[in-house]
Amino acid sequence: MLKLENVSGGYGGEPVIQDISFSVAQGNFFGILGPNGSGKTTLLKMISGLIPNSSGSIQLNNRNIDLFSRKALAQKMAVLPQLTAHAFSYTVRETVALGRYAHHEGFFQTWTSDDERVLQTVMEQTNITGFQHQTIQELSGGEQQRVFLAQALAQEPDLLLLDEPTNHLDLAYQKDLLDLLKKGTKHDGLIVVSIFHDLNLASLYCDRLLLLEKGKERAIHSPDGVLKEHLIQDVYKTNVRKYPHPVVAKPQMHLLPDALEMHNKPIKIDSSMLSVKTDRIALTSPIPLRTLSSGVCGAGIGWNNQFVNRHVPDDYYCADPADEMQAYLETNGFDVSRTVGMMTAVDLKNVAHSHSENKGVSLFTVVTAGTENATDSARPVAQTLAQGTINIWLFVNGCLTDQAFIQAIMTATEAKAQALKELDIHDKWTGTIATGTSTDSILVAATQQGRSVPYAGAATELGQLIGQSVFTETKKAIINDQGK
Numbered sequence: 180m181l182k183l184e185n186v187s188g189g190y191g192g193e194p195v196i197q198d199i200s201f202s203v204a205q206g207n208f209f210g211i212l213g214p215n216g217s218g219k220t221t222l223l224k225m226i227s228g229l230i231p232n233s234s235g236s237i238q239l240n241n242r243n244i245d246l247f248s249r250k251a252l253a254q255k256m257a258v259l260p261q262l263t264a265h266a267f268s269y270t271v272r273e274t275v276a277l278g279r280y281a282h283h284e285g286f287f288q289t290w291t292s293d294d295e296r297v298l299q300t301v302m303e304q305t306n307i308t309g310f311q312h313q314t315i316q317e318l319s320g321g322e323q324q325r326v327f328l329a330q331a332l333a334q335e336p337d338l339l340l341l342d343e344p345t346n347h348l349d350l351a352y353q354k355d356l357l358d359l360l361k362k363g364t365k366h367d368g369l370i371v372v373s374i375f376h377d378l379n380l381a382s383l384y385c386d387r388l389l390l391l392e393k394g395k396e397r398a399i400h401s402p403d404g405v406l407k408e409h410l411i412q413d414v415y416k417t418n419v420r421k422y423p424h425p426v427v428a429k430p431q432m433h434l435l436p437d438a439l440e441m442h443n444k445p446i447k448i449d450s451s452m453l454s455v456k457t458d459r460i461a462l463t464s465p466i467p468l469r470t471l472s473s474g475v476c477g478a479g480i481g482w483n484n485q486f487v488n489r490h491v492p493d494d495y496y497c498a499d500p501a502d503e504m505q506a507y508l509e510t511n512g513f514d515v516s517r518t519v520g521m522m523t524a525v526d527l528k529n530v531a532h533s534h535s536e537n538k539g540v541s542l543f544t545v546v547t548a549g550t551e552n553a554t555d556s557a558r559p560v561a562q563t564l565a566q567g568t569i570n571i572w573l574f575v576n577g578c579l580t581d582q583a584f585i586q587a588i589m590t591a592t593e594a595k596a597q598a599l600k601e602l603d604i605h606d607k608w609t610g611t612i613a614t615g616t617s618t619d620s621i622l623v624a625a626t627q628q629g630r631s632v633p634y635a636g637a638a639t640e641l642g643q644l645i646g647q648s649v650f651t652e653t654k655k656a657i658i659n660d661q662g663k
């Protein structure tokens with residue numbers, strides 16, 4: 180256990196570090212964050228005993244660190260400092276072997292089989308065995324960083340202190356190094372205390388974070404507790420947006436650039452951008468739109484500027500429709516990374532669309548609808564799929580919040596169900612009124628320009644536009660399809 184109580188200190192004069200207290204238990208990964216000059220390195224140097232604290236106490240395993248001899252401390256604690264230019268020309272192997280010195284009785288103690296085993300293990304873990312006979316100077320910054328990490332690991336410490344360990348490392352080695360450290364905490368009970376400039380890496384790997392501001396604790400908590408928009412904006416004096424990691428339950432911070440792209444010329448999505456052909460309906464926007472969709476391609480949340488509703492035959496079957504659709508889009512000149520793609524078997528000339536406006540927000544709605552496959556979602560039954568799908572596109576000229584995106588989907592779905600009810604469309608398996616078809620898709624795409632639209636429930640201006648237009652255009656599209 181590492182324990183700091185009311186620690187202050189610095190380089191003489193006004194203390195750089197002021198009244199810092201925290202503890203890190205065995206097996207924990209602790210991150211230190213803070214802007215340039217906030218005192219992160221100074222605090223790490225105090226923990227490692229390199230500079231003394233002027234008040235408070237620093238204990239490792241219930242013992243003040245200043246009571247350890249240098250050598251005893253080196254058996255318990257290893258440090259990976261910020262990478263600096265090295266004048267010496269040891270080989271990689273010799274450099275890593277120096278880490279074993281902490282465990283030797285005297286300078287001339289012979290190299291044991293245990294030393295060799297540890298040396299080989301840490302060289303393999305850090306992937307440096309291949310260049311063990313080269314000199315340090317011959318290596319790149321990232322390779323050198325891994326050698327010094329191997330040296331620190333060769334000390335077999337209880338506590339590992341790191342100053343920006345991922346500096347100089349490429350993406351894959353950043354992950355490998357942090358995975359290795361995390362494994363060390365979980366499997367061997369290692370305590371890791373590390374400085375991070377990259378808030379997102381700190382969030383992914385650390386159990387707890389300390390946020391320093393001008394040498395004082397501004398926050399100490401779990402990543403979720405520290406990575407709060409207002410807190411990070413206030414301490415780093417820059418605009419950020421917090422989003423969950425797409426796979427791991429950890430927060431991620433995104434910078435908001437003042438880039439030109441954010442001040443695009445105002446645009447309005449409408450029917451002039453729509454093209455209807457027999458094999459596809461397509462809409463191309465001059466700027467990327469923020470999208471939420473259930474398309475075969477480009478599903479989920481994203482930014483896209485091409486939208487395709489492709490006609491497929493009644494008997495279309497493919498084991499991997501996403502893959503097949505991707506190939507179709509590529510063949511037809513669409514950039515798959517920026518396209519939302521849907522499929523339908525209905526005749527595309529029966530498409531219905533309209534443009535509507537309400538108090539500064541406008542909406543372009545496009546619907547294709549077939550109802551052979553109509554289902555009542557409240558009474559689901561296993562059934563053979565017939566052709567017939569309702570695909571709804573909603574292009575909003577406005578700036579939507581995440582809530583508004585979700586409410587737009589809800590409002591549109593409710594209006595679609597009402598359209599089916601009014602046209603008395605039944606689920607042929609249950610005999611009840613259908614609510615949709617079992618293969619319907621939806622897209623909400625917003626310019627993220629102009630009026631800000633916080634909500635899109637049925638009582639809001641956008642909600643009313645969506646409700647009315649989806650109800651009307653879905654009915655039109657169904658009637659068109661029925662009259663084919």
Ligand SMILES: Nc1ncnc2c1ncn2[C@@H]1O[C@H](COP(=O)(O)OP(=O)(O)OP(=O)(O)O)[C@@H](O)[C@H]1O
Pocket residue numbers: 190195213214215216217218219220221222
């Ligand atoms: N050797 C030194 N002598 C005197 N003052 C120092 C010394 N090293 C750092 N400082 C001062 O202490 C303060 C904190 O520096 P420190 O290096 O701890 O910040 P940091 O948070 O690690 O910064 P960075 O993110 O830029 O690495 C700064 O104002 C710095 O000028």
